[in-house]
Amino acid sequence: MRPSQLTLDLAPLAGNKWALHGQARRRQRAGDEVLMLTIGEPDQPADPLLIAAAKTALDQGRTRYSNGQGEAGLLAALVARYQGRSPSPLSADNFICLPGTQTALYVALRAILEPGDEVLVGDPLYATYESVIVACGARPVLVPLNSEADFIFDAARAGAFITEKTKALLLNNPHNPTGAVLPRQALRALGELAKQHDLWIVADEVYEALIFDPEATPFASPWDWADLHDRSIIVSSISKSHAAPGFRSGWLLASRDFCRVALPLAEALLFGNQPFIADATAQVLNAADKAVSERMRADYARRARLVASLLHGRAGLEVFAPQAGLFLLVDVTATGLDGQGFARRLLDEQAVAVMPGASFGTRIDNWLRLSLTVSDAQLIEASARILAQAAKEWQHE
Numbered sequence: 001m002r003p004s005q006l007t008l009d010l011a012p013l014a015g016n017k018w019a020l021h022g023q024a025r026r027r028q029r030a031g032d033e034v035l036m037l038t039i040g041e042p043d044q045p046a047d048p049l050l051i052a053a054a055k056t057a058l059d060q061g062r063t064r065y066s067n068g069q070g071e072a073g074l075l076a077a078l079v080a081r082y083q084g085r086s087p088s089p090l091s092a093d094n095f096i097c098l099p100g101t102q103t104a105l106y107v108a109l110r111a112i113l114e115p116g117d118e119v120l121v122g123d124p125l126y127a128t129y130e131s132v133i134v135a136c137g138a139r140p141v142l143v144p145l146n147s148e149a150d151f152i153f154d155a156a157r158a159g160a161f162i163t164e165k166t167k168a169l170l171l172n173n174p175h176n177p178t179g180a181v182l183p184r185q186a187l188r189a190l191g192e193l194a195k196q197h198d199l200w201i202v203a204d205e206v207y208e209a210l211i212f213d214p215e216a217t218p219f220a221s222p223w224d225w226a227d228l229h230d231r232s233i234i235v236s237s238i239s240k241s242h243a244a245p246g247f248r249s250g251w252l253l254a255s256r257d258f259c260r261v262a263l264p265l266a267e268a269l270l271f272g273n274q275p276f277i278a279d280a281t282a283q284v285l286n287a288a289d290k291a292v293s294e295r296m297r298a299d300y301a302r303r304a305r306l307v308a309s310l311l312h313g314r315a316g317l318e319v320f321a322p323q324a325g326l327f328l329l330v331d332v333t334a335t336g337l338d339g340q341g342f343a344r345r346l347l348d349e350q351a352v353a354v355m356p357g358a359s360f361g362t363r364i365d366n367w368l369r370l371s372l373t374v375s376d377a378q379l380i381e382a383s384a385r386i387l388a389q390a391a392k393e394w395q396h397e
C-alpha cells in the first residue's frame with residue numbers, strides 16, 4: 001500500500017536536519033559526556049502556577065471533552081491578553097485554541113492555501129516551516145534574509161518574489177534561528193505589500209515574551225493595525241513564555257470570519273484540546289506575576305552577551321547578537337569549514353553538539369546555531385571548546 005504523495009514529499013524536508021543532534025543523543029545514551037546546545041527547550045522549570053493550576057483542574061475532574069474552539073475561561077484570558085494591542089474590540093470568536101503554535105500554524109495555513117499556492121517565508125527559517133507549507137499542498141518560496149541587514153524580512157526584497165500564485169507571507173517575529181525582531185516600519189511595509197497583492201499574513205509570535213533587547217520593544221504585530229485584521233492570522237502558545245512546551249497549549253488569533261470558517265478544520269483535526277490544560281493556561285495568562293518570562297529574558301540576554309564576549313572576533317568567529325529568543329548564531333566562514341563540517345568536528349573532537357546552519361534554510365550554511373538553554377557554566381565550557389576547535393581549523397587555513 002502506498003501513502004499519499006503529499007506525505008512522501010515531507011520525508012526529505014524532515015530528514016537530515018536533526019542528524020547531528022540524534023548522533024549526539026546516542027553518544028550520551030552510550031555514556032559519553034556531550035555538551036548539548038542543539039534544541040531550544042527552555043531550561044527553566046515550567047511556571048509553578050501552571051503546574052499547580054493543572055493539578056487542581058485535574059482534581060476537579062476537568063478531563064472531559066472540550067469543544068472545537070476552546071474553553072470559555074481560556075478564550076476570555078486570550079481576549080484580555082490581546083485586547084490592549086488591538087485597535088478594535090476583540091471577543092472569544094477571534095480565537096481558536098490549539099495544541100501549540102505548530103498545530104495553529106497548520107490550521108492557519110491549511111485554511112488559506114490551495115494546492116500549488118506559494119508562501120513567502122524568510123530564509124533562514126525555523127526547521128518545520130517548509131514541512132508545514134508542503135503538508136498543506138503549497139510551495140515555500142524562500143526570501144533571503146541577510147546578516148548585513150540584521151536578518152530583517154524586507155518588503156521590497158519580498159516583493160520581487162511575488163507571482164500570481166503567491167497567497168501568503170509567513171512571518172516569524174521574533175525570529176528563530178536569528179533572534180532578530182522586526183522593526184515596526186519593516187512590519188508595516190510588509191502589511192502594505194500584503195494589501196497591494198491581496199496576501200494573507202501569518203505571524204508566528206511564539207517568542208514574543210522572550211524579547212530582551214530594549215531596542216526591540218515595543219513589539220510590533222500585524223494585529224496592531226485594524227486595516228490588516230481581515231488578512232492576518234497570529235499564532236502563539238505558552239511553550240516559550242511559560243517554559244512549558246510539553247503542555248502543548250497554543251492558539252490562533254484572527255478575524256471572526258476566519259475563525260468561523262476555520263473551526264470545522266480545527267474540529268476535523270482535534271475536536272477540542274484538554275480542559276485541564278486550558279484552565280491552567282488561562283490562569284497563567286491572567287496572572288499579574290510574569291516572573292517566569294522575566295527570568296528567562298534575563299537569563300537569555302546574559303547568556304547571549306556571555307557567549308558573544310567569549311567568541312566574537314576570536315579565531316575568525318563572528319557572532320550575530322540576538323534580540324530575543326533562545327539561540328545565537330556564529331559565523332564560522334573564516335575557519336574554512338562550513339557549519340556542517342565544523343559542527344561535525346566539534347562533536348567528534350570536542351564533544352559539543354550544536355545545530356549546523358544548513359538545518360535552517362539555505363542562507364546560513366556557514367553558521368552554527370547555539371542554544372542558550374544550558375547553564376552559564378556549560379556555555380563557558382562549550383565556548384572554550386568551540387574556540388579551541390576554531391583555532392585549530394583557522395591555523396590550517
Ligand SMILES: Cc1ncc(COP(=O)(O)O)c(C=O)c1O
Pocket residue numbers: 040099100101102103126172175176204206236237238239245249250
Ligand atoms: C519559530 C517557532 N515556531 C513554533 C515553534 C513550536 O511552538 P509550539 O511548542 O508552541 O508548538 C517553535 C519551537 O521551537 C519555534 O521555534
